[in-house]
Amino acid sequence: MTISEPIKITKTNLSKRDSVDFDNIPLGRVFTDHMFICDFNNGQWNNPRVEPLGMIPTHPAAMALHYGQAIFEGMKATTDKDGTPLLFRPAKNAQRLNFSAQRMGMPEFPEDLFVEGLKELVKIESHWIPKKDGSALYLRPFMYADEPFIGMRAATSFKFIIIASPAGPFFSKRIRLYAEKKYIRAAEGGTGEAKAAGNYAAAIRPTEIAKAKGYDQVLWLDAHEHKYIQEVGTMNIFFKIDGKFVTPKRDGAILDGVTRDSVITLLKHMNYSVEERPVTLSEIRNASQDGTLEEAFGTGTAVGIAYIQEIGTSEETIHVSDESPVGLEINNRLNAIKSGKSEDHFNWMLKVE
Ligand SMILES: Cc1ncc(COP(=O)(O)O)c(C=O)c1O
Structure with a gap:
């Protein structure tokens, strides 16, 4: 039209x-x-x-x-x-x-x-x-x-x-996530992939509960089994496991983040392998326990990159990492592109003249 x-x-x-x-x-x-x-x-x-x-x-x-x-x-x-x-x-x-x-x-x-x-x-x-x-x-x-x-x-x-x-500038502190097993944000076939106001209304109460428990954001899990990781608060999520990046696959229930797409492009440009596939909470627990979980971060327009410290559930605490060198590098690269300080290799910026 x-x-x-x-x-x-x-x-x-x-x-x-x-x-x-x-x-x-x-x-x-x-x-x-x-x-x-x-x-x-x-x-x-x-x-x-x-x-x-x-x-x-x-x-x-x-x-x-x-x-x-x-x-x-x-x-x-x-x-x-x-x-x-x-x-x-x-x-x-x-x-x-x-x-x-x-x-x-x-x-x-x-x-x-x-x-x-x-x-x-x-x-x-x-x-x-x-x-x-x-x-x-x-x-x-x-x-x-x-x-x-x-x-x-x-x-x-x-x-x-x-x-x-x-x-103003957003100084990202390392965040702690609460993996929510009772409430869900979205189910396949629902409206999770749309940026519909009602999705956010449904997220308010669980977010308040997570904050009351001392966490910064909710880690949303799938609606059927509460097993697969979907996204974080109002961000998509990436994990670095044994040198490779993995991010939940778009399954119709997660938002197709503009930052997610840009981060995948930047990581690939930096020669990292990026897999878009189902990611379970137990995969992350196992990677944390065997020492292969190297870093994790959320991605979104409001914050850019939010570095993840740990993930808690009602039963356990999963330590993620105390530093996020690749996340930091990605954040710096994104900011440099957005402020015109580095070459716009991907043709992302539109000048308003
Ligand atoms: C639920 C949800 N997921 C992910 C994102 C990240 O999307 P984007 O990178 O386009 O800001 C947002 C923010 O818009 C969001 O609200």
Whole structure:
């Protein structure tokens, strides 16, 4: 689906930018001055626009509020050494949004307009991109059903919106994971491979339980046997065992992470073998016990690489590793590409000029 209308731009003359302390940005609480919006009704997307960020009037019967037809994306804008804004693989997020839309019975959003909307917003908000190493402007594209209707069917009107929030540098401490054997995040045939809002709602309570036990994140296991590792909190997961990397295979229940795909490419470029296959918790326990488990890390847009220290269950603690040299190297390489400091061999960066 394409859209021929140009993006209409209305700028605010009241920027909040100068009231923000860029040395101390509270995560996820500060939003830039504008947002991108597009409406879907009568079977098509129309009226793409950038306008001052503000409240969106919502009917109390809006279907997203009742039936959860809501999906989102997460990505970051950075700047190169000349201050030109850069987007990391935006087409991958556009494609994933449409995969989620299909699964959730929502209309696809034109991929070229997704990228154009991001570019227009980032261009207008470029002074909001934090300059410190490791910081970025977090971008949150999302789509939800805004049709007022009580009844179970796909909605006929939707909104697609992009908002932006500056995020300071993220210093990854080593994390401890709780392998959850009672609750699950997703099952094959469910919505786990879609970035559907409801997946995150279902994860909130188990995450609170893991945190109350002193862990940082939930290690999600498969729905049938609680035996296979799926992912970590809002990250995909990699293990290095006896010199080789292994990551859970996409089975329809895990998210197809943009960072996961990029890390696989970088590891292969560094001549590591990377297997995408089922990984059981007992394989990781055995590797820890026989000394072949060398490192493990989570991968995701928000954090980059999160180094894993240990995995606990209700019965045992599996020590992973105290250092992650390859994870660190991958994190440095990714950051260097995202800040334009190293060659973009894989053609991942899109300049916003
Ligand atoms: C459940 C889940 N898994 C994995 C990821 C990592 O995906 P990406 O690398 O695209 O951020 C995310 C974050 O979006 C997530 O929410």
